[in-house]
Amino acid sequence: MKRKGIVLWSVVGAMAVGLLAGRCAPSVPKAAKKGAAAVSDVAVAAQKTYVAPGDLDEYYLFSSGGHSGQVYVYGVPSMRHLSTIPVYTPYPATGYGFDDDTKAMLGNLTWGDAHHPALSETAGDYDGRWLFINDMNGRIARIDLRDFKTKQILGPIPNVSGNHASSFVTPNTEYAVMGSRFSIPIPKGTVAPIEKYATDYKGVVAGIKIDPKSGEMSLGWQILMPPFDYDLGDAGKKVSDGWVFFTSYNTERATGKLEVTASQRDRDYIAAVDWKAAEKAVAEGKGDMIGGVKVLDPKKVPGIVYFMPCGKSPHGVDVAPDGKWIVGSGKLQGVTTVFNFEKIQTAIRNKDFTGEEDGIPVLKYESIKDAEVPVGLGPLHTQFGPDGYAYTSLFVDSAIAKWKLGTWEVVDKVPMSYSIGHLCAAEGDTVSPDGKYLVGLNKLSHGRHLSVGPSQPESSQLVDISEEKMKLLYDAFTEPEPHYAQMIKADKLHPIEVYAKEENKHPLAVWDVKDAGMTRQGNKVTVKVVEVRSTITPTSIEVNEGDEVTVAITNIEQTTDELHGFGLLDYNVNVVVDPGETKTFTFKATKGGVFPYYCTNFCSALHQEMQGYLIVKKKG
Ligand code: K7E
Ligand code: CUA
Numbered sequence: 001m002k003r004k005g006i007v008l009w010s011v012v013g014a015m016a017v018g019l020l021a022g023r024c025a026p027s028v029p030k031a032a033k034k035g036a037a038a039v040s041d042v043a044v045a046a047q048k049t050y051v052a053p054g055d056l057d058e059y060y061l062f063s064s065g066g067h068s069g070q071v072y073v074y075g076v077p078s079m080r081h082l083s084t085i086p087v088y089t090p091y092p093a094t095g096y097g098f099d100d101d102t103k104a105m106l107g108n109l110t111w112g113d114a115h116h117p118a119l120s121e122t123a124g125d126y127d128g129r130w131l132f133i134n135d136m137n138g139r140i141a142r143i144d145l146r147d148f149k150t151k152q153i154l155g156p157i158p159n160v161s162g163n164h165a166s167s168f169v170t171p172n173t174e175y176a177v178m179g180s181r182f183s184i185p186i187p188k189g190t191v192a193p194i195e196k197y198a199t200d201y202k203g204v205v206a207g208i209k210i211d212p213k214s215g216e217m218s219l220g221w222q223i224l225m226p227p228f229d230y231d232l233g234d235a236g237k238k239v240s241d242g243w244v245f246f247t248s249y250n251t252e253r254a255t256g257k258l259e260v261t262a263s264q265r266d267r268d269y270i271a272a273v274d275w276k277a278a279e280k281a282v283a284e285g286k287g288d289m290i291g292g293v294k295v296l297d298p299k300k301v302p303g304i305v306y307f308m309p310c311g312k313s314p315h316g317v318d319v320a321p322d323g324k325w326i327v328g329s330g331k332l333q334g335v336t337t338v339f340n341f342e343k344i345q346t347a348i349r350n351k352d353f354t355g356e357e358d359g360i361p362v363l364k365y366e367s368i369k370d371a372e373v374p375v376g377l378g379p380l381h382t383q384f385g386p387d388g389y390a391y392t393s394l395f396v397d398s399a400i401a402k403w404k405l406g407t408w409e410v411v412d413k414v415p416m417s418y419s420i421g422h423l424c425a426a427e428g429d430t431v432s433p434d435g436k437y438l439v440g441l442n443k444l445s446h447g448r449h450l451s452v453g454p455s456q457p458e459s460s461q462l463v464d465i466s467e468e469k470m471k472l473l474y475d476a477f478t479e480p481e482p483h484y485a486q487m488i489k490a491d492k493l494h495p496i497e498v499y500a501k502e503e504n505k506h507p508l509a510v511w512d513v514k515d516a517g518m519t520r521q522g523n524k525v526t527v528k529v530v531e532v533r534s535t536i537t538p539t540s541i542e543v544n545e546g547d548e549v550t551v552a553i554t555n556i557e558q559t560t561d562e563l564h565g566f567g568l569l570d571y572n573v574n575v576v577v578d579p580g581e582t583k584t585f586t587f588k589a590t591k592g593g594v595f596p597y598y599c600t601n602f603c604s605a606l607h608q609e610m611q612g613y614l615i616v617k618k619k620g
Contacts, residue, residue, distance in 0.1 A: 060076070063460070063482055064482065068479055069111050071085040088114060113136040116133065117167070118131070119486050140166055141154075151215070160204050161204075165230045165233040166179065180225070205222070207278065220279070223305055224290075226358040228248035228251050230246045232315060233317065236319055246270065250268070251357070266312060268310060306344075308326075308344065315379075318382040322431070327339075327392075336372070336375050338369070338373060338408070379392045380420075389405070389465075399416055400423060442458060445459035457479065457480070458480055459477055462475075509554045533610075545616050546619060576600065592619070595613065
């Protein structure tokens, strides 16, 4: 959910929060700390979140940075910010987007709107290998958790427009999913008047293939869909493995003021995609070429997708740990709907349909639904704990509801400050959730911190879910714009601290200062640079105006944390090289003159001495 268009909800939400807060205030503001009971509550919370200096957190939290285009890494339970992983946006702190490789990966785009991180899975459990994250602009990225760096950005891929329903992965990381939130005439570049929206605009849902060994992503399958807005996705697991689900809104196929025109129907749909059938159809050569990609049309390839009716404009869709239940949250309702996977299969077999949309059969709601759980107003997303509990974020109520799968009983609620969007429980979307912790990713922080002017931070609140009653433990203030996050047990990750010399296969790497220096071919100059405490070798580089200069820097350190930088002020160069790494940057020496370069990362007492000169000799 975005911040805009929620004004009305906020008013309703404020009332709801007021009511809730009276009942079960989770903690006491500092100024109002009085009485033994309140103090003990705060003391317990403090102890549960306190990670002593030198001690380590129990979990990593990977939080989407929204349109900052980055991923923020926090430790849980301390909620300390550990690191920022740049993905879709240049990040001077690590030199991301300045060297040749990361520049090429970003292309000409300097921002991306990232929403949903997805940790790679093996047999439905996080395996700690990669983190995928989508961008609204039809892209998906892979971060390697060995070094916490972005290794691949795929896209913008053809046909998918406004890739919000991404990047949820299948249980063995066979695919990450994509979907169009903004249907357009396809292929991209086709023009059709807005009056023809219902017929000439198309949505697409897609599976991005992932290589199980390398994590390399490539185009998998695409399916042509009616012009709805595909919102969230999730993969089936265990009994429902082989299926992926996508919520949609605007099944009215309306245009204009969607807040009115796209909320007419009582029910929109969740699309249930049989991805194994789609994969097979593509392998058999079925589909039509659109925008350079084979796209399956459900009219011609039946059996790959079905629609499940779901309450008004569903937002999140979340599959329970055993794969038996699919939870769809109609954000304009007071209930969340639980579908039974077995019943869905039976309805498909019996052709228990109530109609169709552009060749896609619509399943009969009553035949596939198990329950409408009265969780509260504005349900958005659901996560799971062990012992069959589910946790649903309530945007309008600004709270989290805890309820039981199977009995559908709502057992507890905890207020959030303020206006929760996603929530993230420890390994809470896997086949074996941990329980323990849950983080509410809130849209507004509402004065719970020192004011920093009109642009306030968002808030992420840590909730203890280890006991029957949920308890708020901690307020953290996070960078905009939080959407989803995932939490993984820290001992599943084994990050490296240096790049081993033997593993550096860069063709321009040099490991001895004797090998540093310059070679020239015509007006193309290559400079091999060695960085090691406390010299940049060579200490001066002389080129001619008009030369195309490639500088390859190898940091030959093999010591943890010994990073070196290369800042070249007038040429907008800012590269950071980790121990054992080689990076290149290429520029045209358009300006004559003398330009100092220096190490940007503090590396020793003689860090200030780590400097040199680029001399660009003027023509004529
Ligand atoms: Cu609910 Cu983009 Cu997943 Cu925001 S989305 S909340
Ligand atoms: Cu090298 Cu500072």
